[in-house]
Amino acid sequence: MSGNTFGHLFRVTTFGESHGPALGCVIDGCPPRLALSEDDLQPDLDRRRPGQHRLSTARKEGDRARILSGVADGLTTGTPIAVVIENEDARPKAYDEMATLFRPSHADYTYQAKYGHRARSGGGRASARETAARVAAGAVARKLLAEAHGVSIVAWVEQVGDLVARVDGEAVTREDVAASGPIQCPDADAAAAMTALIEAVRKDGDTVGGVIRCVCTGVPAGLGDPVFDKLEARLAAAMLGLPAAKGFDVGSGFAGVAMRGSAHNDPFAIGEGGRVVTTSNRSGGIQGGIANGMPLDFRVAFKPVATHFKAQETVDEAGQAVTFQAKGRHDPCVVPRAVVIVEAMAALVLADAWLRQRAAVGGG
Amino acid sequence: MSGNTFGHLFRVTTFGESHGPALGCVIDGCPPRLALSEDDLQPDLDRRRPGQHRLSTARKEGDRARILSGVADGLTTGTPIAVVIENEDARPKAYDEMATLFRPSHADYTYQAKYGHRARSGGGRASARETAARVAAGAVARKLLAEAHGVSIVAWVEQVGDLVARVDGEAVTREDVAASGPIQCPDADAAAAMTALIEAVRKDGDTVGGVIRCVCTGVPAGLGDPVFDKLEARLAAAMLGLPAAKGFDVGSGFAGVAMRGSAHNDPFAIGEGGRVVTTSNRSGGIQGGIANGMPLDFRVAFKPVATHFKAQETVDEAGQAVTFQAKGRHDPCVVPRAVVIVEAMAALVLADAWLRQRAAVGGG
């Protein structure tokens, strides 16, 4: 109840600080008999891992996941799956100098206000490193969904600064995104411009924000619950729980407010195999909080990374005004590495919704 | 676990269909000894209530709340507070004609897919009428927060269609919003234009979307939890759980992604009484998921109302293409009446966060 658990039936609890001995998660509620090994987790962990290229921090972490429980003979058993990732490159010393000041737009001050102390070393639970555990859990959920229903979850960088990609959300594949390399943007022209922008921002010692878009296909109609646990409410909670996230919208989103209802509504029609479909998707695949079988389509806004390398005015714990000059290793833009994290959280939302629907009405 | 409960410690369960005998809620976890009566609920219920003016549907509902439990001698007892609102003007017959077709961008099809049936009469739990129960619960939370901490929650209509109000979020009061009348927009020029736009849209048999902005002052630093229950994650879930909501952002939100970190960060300074403040508020009052004591500031996007009065193409349960022509009583724009609902959900989030923080570190 301290905010470290996500999901009701497919339920993930994460633990670990950025600079402690290890981090990880416990996945409770994964159905039995899913083929699973550490090899299923590693590709997503590698996508999130820093230190791979110039777009991201130079920190080196193997991010090797070890499964401690819940899998036997290569199959899940239905019991909790604990995953641990050791911190190989923890350097708390590097943070000593800022132990008594409050870095602007970081969690230093709010952790102090909340707990009466704050993590001595690099942000504690507020560190983006915590998301490695989510990625490991998300990889399990993704595999479960793919095997049970053929669900596919694809996210990409839709915007960096004011550069917006043009992507056909219904056609893009995970391979397209992977082929774009570290920038994780399947629009080649935009990808090149975004890469150049991030590089320029980095050279300037600054940072920049961005938007990630995510499309999930194969989601069975009926997932999601009315009222407080509408599918978009669960997705919004999942995404706004990510470090640096500042906004979420689904389907037509903020842009749709200027439309008339007569233009905005998605007409129903009969599609392949007699399936009910809509001929547009401004609903983003959700109506009344429940999936309608069309692709889920949502966006997440991320602010510019708080740690830049220009001098900043702030105060310290004693209430003295001080100037802060960051050092160390930090990404100039969070969105390329956050793509896999957005996918992971989407997978956790959908796996949970699927099990809840199975409880409600039965079925496979 | 079917999505009808919100909150962990200040915990609200709503029930009731639009056209059944009654709706209501059970509020569990309200601390004892808060002065409370039905008179505390009625003003907010009246703000939400339809049929008051030309901007909204002609349906007449007294929306009189009756408290069944949890209050004795004018004080809460610490036990569950049940509130019931009878449906006085239920007219299920009015909906018969559409009982077998799927209204576009409504929940008819998804409820059918989820439950194997759908509400015969006017939307069941997907009806905006369900939000009356949230408003009643929100009024209790609001009073609790006001008395415990002087928290003030003010929301208003920030945008209708493409008309955007100019409002100083730190200065606006509930009285300013109330003074604007049904449009609930404290920018008089914008209010007039919005009213005209809604009226024009209505005459055209159409509908239009909008944006509500909400500012909460007096929120103690420290509320909110790291990781999955970040304060913005809870707010996002609360807001995307509202009917017709399509987006949420906080602080700089979607606009902030184009900024550089050096311009985006909020410098810390020492304010009145030696309190740590920030000299700008692009964080929207939340850093690392935890309130920093500055005003919470967020926006919610609502799509155009799905029920307009132009002919629409759709299909029926038998898979036949049909033309749908809505009748009955419907708002052309949801945002004026949704202002109080946004406030109510914000109050539920903050009351819950406050009790969680009290559990974590003690205090009053």
Added chain:
Amino acid sequence: MSGNTFGHLFRVTTFGESHGPALGCVIDGCPPRLALSEDDLQPDLDRRRPGQHRLSTARKEGDRARILSGVADGLTTGTPIAVVIENEDARPKAYDEMATLFRPSHADYTYQAKYGHRARSGGGRASARETAARVAAGAVARKLLAEAHGVSIVAWVEQVGDLVARVDGEAVTREDVAASGPIQCPDADAAAAMTALIEAVRKDGDTVGGVIRCVCTGVPAGLGDPVFDKLEARLAAAMLGLPAAKGFDVGSGFAGVAMRGSAHNDPFAIGEGGRVVTTSNRSGGIQGGIANGMPLDFRVAFKPVATHFKAQETVDEAGQAVTFQAKGRHDPCVVPRAVVIVEAMAALVLADAWLRQRAAVGGG
């Protein structure tokens, strides 16, 4: 989170004080398309209702349940089922005289210690009247289980004072228990003796305790979860949450501790239709926390009712020693009326376990 909700997926929240306007419950998570009306609730409510005969209090309550939501066209909709029971015979005045003293072995003192006040009138949530809401919810669960799996839940009075019935738990039916009349004990000799004992105790102005035994047949093997939510753990929580309950055991229970393992183990064998059975049932139908398909078999101990009519020494809120002499209307023995409550709680446990199992492995 204030203890008024039971269950995870079949989830019941009760509300209401003994002497307030009404009490009731919200049942969230009942699957859709179960035939249900108020007539399904009334028989169990009537079994619990006081004032029917000399064994119980003279209070007259119609205990008429009204369903406010969640049912349409005679079928559950999958949305919350709210049930309200008005208090017709509330007499708070009758309790005024004891408003400032602490009745021994009642909740007066502990409510005062917990909430800083206490119910002015007859015990608030500690009143046995709260259990009417559980009985209503239990009737829904019972019907669901009967229709889905043919589960049968039968409880009876096994002991009053030191009088112990002899009952063949595998053969006894609900009809047998009903035929015994108010005493709810299917052993005719014991029933007569128990009735006489209760009558004698009543004439003496005293009260006496008892034991209820409950057997559930048709429970599918596989229900229950390992570790903290073992089926017996859920049953124990359900039963110790009843007013006046002081003990719970299952299968061989407390008596089994004196046995040797070689005599205690239940041998497996092949039964009818090739089904795996055990040839004895000292496990009480549960092994490793999970139902094994044999009848669940457990007992609940209830203390003597705290309100008797002899003078008692106690203290008042001012810390003064006072003598307390109870008046009013009270049962001399709680167990006959508690039989249906035990059944109701067992049904809530099993309905929840069934939905959890369906979430975990699918199926009907």
Added chain:
Amino acid sequence: MSGNTFGHLFRVTTFGESHGPALGCVIDGCPPRLALSEDDLQPDLDRRRPGQHRLSTARKEGDRARILSGVADGLTTGTPIAVVIENEDARPKAYDEMATLFRPSHADYTYQAKYGHRARSGGGRASARETAARVAAGAVARKLLAEAHGVSIVAWVEQVGDLVARVDGEAVTREDVAASGPIQCPDADAAAAMTALIEAVRKDGDTVGGVIRCVCTGVPAGLGDPVFDKLEARLAAAMLGLPAAKGFDVGSGFAGVAMRGSAHNDPFAIGEGGRVVTTSNRSGGIQGGIANGMPLDFRVAFKPVATHFKAQETVDEAGQAVTFQAKGRHDPCVVPRAVVIVEAMAALVLADAWLRQRAAVGGG
């Protein structure tokens, strides 16, 4: 939601199989600034650990707990505390021979029925080894309670077979129990007889049950919640969730049912410092589900260990009757080692109740 999490605010999730790589727990909700290190966990883990003496199995496990997170500079941080205990002596091969038969009164059959498979090696989550994680978590809760309120939790062996100890529950100390050695019974005569009985049973290749009693002093009046989360309901759930537990009672318990109310009630009086006390404690420290400040006093019944060394009739997965002869390492009586586990679960219940009460009414 798969039964591996206990508690609402002080919340423990355990993971790990008996013969997998490791087991452990995540403790979420421990307040910040509690002094804590692995040394605080080890003494209780050592009490639970097998292989220490002839009363228990010969399996050798160091049971060294490693804290991975949630502690910095020797203090808890308020974030999740993950604890891992590696399995040093896992021997899955020893169990191969029984991989296809169902051991009587074990969880083999029910796991098969639940999950469609069963742990190949030694019981999976049904193994008593899982309780090591609870003991580690309980040690944290115990320290928290001791520092916050001076709560003391003492359990001991009250009965083995038909040998019952005579212990003054209000006077006995943890030191008294420790001084009794492995038998964990502070009545020296009973301890000797129990030790002899267990030894005799072991030589006979058999097993025997027992009862543990637990007394908690210093529990603040007001802990616990009305209705479903009565303090005795939480304790009962905690205890019936232990392997081999078959019964629970509190205060007068099952014996109290034969009493008259006039003899059973606990008179209130004014004690030291003007505190309200009761002059007897048949309530076991709980009235109306809420602690009254007197010692909590409850008992837990454990069946004879299912694994004995006499031949047993059973069936295998193919439905064939087979004779089973156990081998390997097993305790003849579970209660001596379960004493610390009962204490741990009691500590988890009380820590959670304390935080819930702090949320409800504030305070330290």
